[in-house]
Amino acid sequence: MAKSALLKSSIGKKYWMALTGLFLCLFLVGHLAGNLQLLMPNSQLQFNQYALFMTSNPAVKILSYLTYISILFHAIDGILLTIQNKKARPVAYAKSNPSANSSFASRNMAVLGTLVLVFLATHMTNFWAKMHFDKSMPLMTQTIEAAPGMKSEYYVGRSVGQYYQVDQVKLPGDKEAEAGTPPKQLEVKNGTDVYNVQANVKVGELYKDLHKITFDFFKSKNKLFGVIPNEGLLFTIFYVLSMLVLAYHLWHGFQSAFQTLGLNSPKWTPTIKFLGKAFAVLVPLLFAIIPLYIHFTK
């Protein structure tokens, strides 16, 4: 009796590569739509509200776990397939002319995918991990001119019209007030909650400032590892190069997923191939414009 092996067989593994790959293409579109808000003027509040939504909405949570699983599965499955593929040709050709019959991208999906994974690790450390786990993540502030010539910094509360003057709010890391100065009335707890110190009552919630983290990251003048100057430029270049790698990966991957799922017909395949190439150029290009804009303007 013939048995199907949807996880173990060659074709089964390919289905999973295709399905997770296409799901990650959808993720890219969503992520890009979010990131493009950074190009809008005065987008700070909107972007931080969006970041809050993306880290707290239950539906988004389900999608994000699906995304993590897809990335892991796509990577592990890809490694397993590549190991088998290497084993299938134990002796290499002395002379090979692969460009005569296949594209660069199609032959280097494993290498390109590994590079994308390296980028992803750095990218998640720099932004995702900070947003989720960094206890000292900066909170969003705005400079407000209460009266002519009376500018000061305020924390922005999540309810409309809520502002807390920065020098009146105690942060977890702050030292105790010096003798002689009045003690601060407000205190930040649990990362973003504002408490009235005396009554110990929560009076409001603040936004994590992912917008500032992003802008500071790509504009940073610090030395990388304490030696290489202007790390913001290096981060920008690394990001743009990573998008180029992603573009190559998608150039082959998008249409390849359809072929693997059996969706190949003279009627539709030319359209799918065109869409795949348009996707592979447009999506990474738009992603790459954002750090370039942040680094070289303002």
Add this chain to the structure above:
Amino acid sequence: MSAAKNINITLKIWRQKNAKTKGGIETYKLDNVSTASSFLEMLDQLNEQLVNDRKEPVAFDHDCREGICGSCSLYINGRAHGPDIGITTCQLHMRMFNDGDTIFVEPWRSKAFPVIKDLVVDRTAFDRIQQAGGFVSVNTSGNTIDANSLPVPKDDADKAFMAAACIGCGACVASCKNGSAMLFVGAKVSQYALLPQGKVEATERVLNMVRQMDEEGFGNCTNTGACEIECPKGISLENIARMNREYLKASL
């Protein structure tokens, strides 16, 4: 076409005594090769020279020498069946080469196609895949009906015929960077899946043939499309997609 002339070439050929010994590339000079001769005739000429020099001739597969049997193989200058498309090695001519050229000749490289001797590889893995499901079990004991009594749409018949044009030469495996046999198996699955006679056993067929393909140690297709370009019979990638559809259908 210009008139035939004679060229002098250098050959770098894989020599391997048998399956157990380690092989290596040997270099041979061959003069006065007519550009009108076929590649295999050129190898015959080399072997004559080797025999006259009391050396072991180069072993290579060949049979019909008209591009239909699938016997001849050879990875020539980095490409299966050499530098042309839609041909087998016996259909490759020396007019594709120039005077003074160095030509690499290697056997198919695949774990599932072990070298028997020199340029001859064991392609019985393909036979075993075919035996796993590439057939229709019809009772032929006296009541066989005429094939034409089953209506088959022209389009399906044409596609099935194009898939059946596969001669099982193994160029797809040899060209594939992953050593995948999916074009071969895709063609064999398709030629039956498209016809009413084959539909009866379609589920078992695709599952069994894919399982056998995996057991033989062929790699996994990454859709580079190299096989389709190097296939002497122009078998299309559509056949791999059809196999993938059939496998999914059979699995659900």
